[in-house]
Amino acid sequence: MGEEPGFYDYWAYENRPRLQWPGGARLAFWVAPNIEFYELNPPPNPQRAPWPQPAPAVPGYAIRDYGNRVGHRRQMRLLDKYGIRGSISLSTALCDHHPEIIEQCLERDWEFFSHGIYNTRYTYGLSEAQERQMIEDSVATIEHHTGRKPAGYLAPALSHSEHTLDLFAEVGGIYTCDLFHDDQPTPVKVRSGKRFISVPYSLEMNDTIAYVVNKVEPRRYGQMLKDNFDRLYAEGATSGTVMCIPTHNYQVSCPHRLRAFEEALEYITGHSDVWVTTGREIADYFLEHCYDQALGDIAARTPEVR
Numbered sequence: 467m468g469e470e471p472g473f474y475d476y477w478a479y480e481n482r483p484r485l486q487w488p489g490g491a492r493l494a495f496w497v498a499p500n501i502e503f504y505e506l507n508p509p510p511n512p513q514r515a516p517w518p519q520p521a522p523a524v525p526g527y528a529i530r531d532y533g534n535r536v537g538h539r540r541q542m543r544l545l546d547k548y549g550i551r552g553s554i555s556l557s558t559a560l561c562d563h564h565p566e567i568i569e570q571c572l573e574r575d576w577e578f579f580s581h582g583i584y585n586t587r588y589t590y591g592l593s594e595a596q597e598r599q600m601i602e603d604s605v606a607t608i609e610h611h612t613g614r615k616p617a618g619y620l621a622p623a624l625s626h627s628e629h630t631l632d633l634f635a636e637v638g639g640i641y642t643c644d645l646f647h648d649d650q651p652t653p654v655k656v657r658s659g660k661r662f663i664s665v666p667y668s669l670e671m672n673d674t675i676a677y678v679v680n681k682v683e684p685r686r687y688g689q690m691l692k693d694n695f696d697r698l699y700a701e702g703a704t705s706g707t708v709m710c711i712p713t714h715n716y717q718v719s720c721p722h723r724l725r726a727f728e729e730a731l732e733y734i735t736g737h738s739d740v741w742v743t744t745g746r747e748i749a750d751y752f753l754e755h756c757y758d759q760a761l762g763d764i765a766a767r768t769p770e771v772r
Contacts, residue, residue, distance in 0.1 A: 483763050498711070
């Protein structure tokens with residue numbers, strides 16, 4: 467890689483072709499619950515330790531187990547209440563460890579996209595062949611347990627490599643959540659030349675980033691979600707935007723945090739002109755209706771290299 471990642475061309479946000487969502491919606495809204503499985507003692511990776519504590523890291527493991535035992539159902543009931551179908555960022559080992567969660571999501575027609583196999587096994591240090599095997603395994607597992615190949619990918623624990631997007635496109639994927647560079651879907655370059663895009667997935671609105679990294683309190687997180695929505699909704703009057711809330715069932719679903727999340731969902735879904743949807747549906751719509759126009763506009767703005 468050079469000075470830039472090379473996955474996409476610079477494409478200024480201002481004066482792009484107008485993006486129109488179904489029904490004239492200003493904003494496409496999706497919630498991406500990360501439903502993950504963490505190993506207590508995973509194979510060591512020299513580039514990243516899975517836990518901040520010495521082994522056995524029972525506190526870190528236990529709160530994540532809480533998420534799958536308790537938090538998942540709590541969050542699911544809340545999303546049901548507001549008519550939101552989750553787009554699951556799935557650690558595919560969950561299909562074997564907690565198949566009941568997969569069944570609950572299937573009953574609700576939630577989307578499943580790949581988040582690797584375990585969230586304690588990283589892309590760092592893998593050869594291209596090893597990463598391909600991991601991606602193929604995760605895709606095949608989701609298809610086997612849900613009846614449908616995943617359309618999207620988020621690298622496990624955000625451990626993205628320079629080959630990740632190419633490899634996922636080559637197994638039939640159409641979108642990535644690993645790029646955090648825009649508030650609209652954008653074309654992404656992959657070596658196969660396939661039609662492939664980035665769907666906005668926000669680290670800033672991610673509950674783990676908010677609570678663990680930035681250490682905000684629940685009411686402040688709820689206000690951040692509303693403020694984020696207000697800005698994107700206002701801009702969406704000119705050209706459609708995307709808002710994603712990435713969640714974790716061991717973060718946002720803790721009893722003292724749930725009210726702030728619910729108030730934000732009530733606020734967002736209470737607005738007209740909001741397309742409450744999934745990552746796959748956003749990707750499918752953009753690829754069918756907007757992708758070619760986006761490529762044309764990028765080409766028109768990109769100076770020729772002489």
